[in-house]
Amino acid sequence: MPELPEVETVRRGLERQVTGFSIERVEVLRARAIAAPPDPAGFRAALEGCTVEAWQRRGKYLMAPLSRGGEDAGHWGVHLRMTGQFLWLGEAMEPCRHTRVRFWNSAGQELRFVDTRSFGEMWWVPPGQPLDSVITGLKRLGPEPFTTMFSPAYLQAKLAGSSRPIKNALLDQALVAGVGNIYADESLFLSGIAPQTPSGRLDVGRLERLHRALVDVLTTSIGAGGTTFSDFRDLTGTNGNYGNAAWVYRRGGEPCRSCGTLIRRDKLGGRSSHWCPSCQS
Secondary structure: OOOHHHHHHHHHHHHHHHOOOEOOEEEEOOHHHEEEOOOHHHHHHHHOOOEEOOOEEEOOEEEEEEEEOOEEEEEEEEEOOOOEEEEEEOOOOOOOOOEEEEEEOOOOOEEEEEEOOOOOEEEEEOOOOOHHHHOHHHHHOOOOOOOOOOOHHHHHHHHOOOOOEHHHHHOOOOOOOOOOHHHHHHHHHHHOOOOOOEHHHOOHHHHHHHHHHHHHHHHHHHHOOOEOOOOOOOOOOOOOEHHHHOOOOOOOOOEOOOOOOEOEEEEEOOEEEEEOOOOOO
16 A cells, blocks of 8 residues: 555655646546545536646645636545556556546546556545545544654653554554555664564653654655555656665565564564564564
8 A cells, every 4th residue: 555655756746747737527437436425427527627736645645625717616635545546648548447537638638547456535525624524534644754743752642551562553544644564664673673562662762763763764765756566656657666675674584684684574463564583672
């Protein structure tokens, strides 16, 4: 599933290519891609004739204000889920069988949403309605990792007394928005913390290292265009490059890049965790 760096990479691509995009026509090829309104015809009617304004990101969600004739026309929201991706096409091209929604402007340029697993979702939020009243998952999100709200002191307060493994805690979107399996594993390695460590046992010093490692690895991955291990691509179809430099993620059985010890791959809370038993404790 795309995590914060991948979604931010897509947001930046949409910002460059699609801000100011006037939607002349919408085609919904798979109804389940539209979460709200409940009928694809309503979604088409809401977006056709709109101009897309500046794209925003919250956690793993993407949102763009819409205008029609200079008036507020609501918001367009997107969640890529596991395999969703946008493609920008400057000229006509036949859609692949995984194409779910297509958007054209008057020049015939197309923004295409492709989703192999078909879990991605789109919403239209009517003017004047809070985004989280329609995109209800926004209500459950914790602070963004790059904000002042997310700090070692915040982590200490939230994790105090918890027996939950720190890896599981980092995957909780209510603790910190946008972090998933890749960057939880990478930040725990960089901070020297074993994934199964009970959250409440981490002292301030270790939480400071974890906070710094998480911010650093997210920043590095955004700079590399995110991570591609299977499906993720940016708007031009280009892979993310961070995966080539990953310290532990998906490197089970390979030597640690730091000490040479074989990387372990263990199940924790139903998810794979990759870690070095020598560098992390």
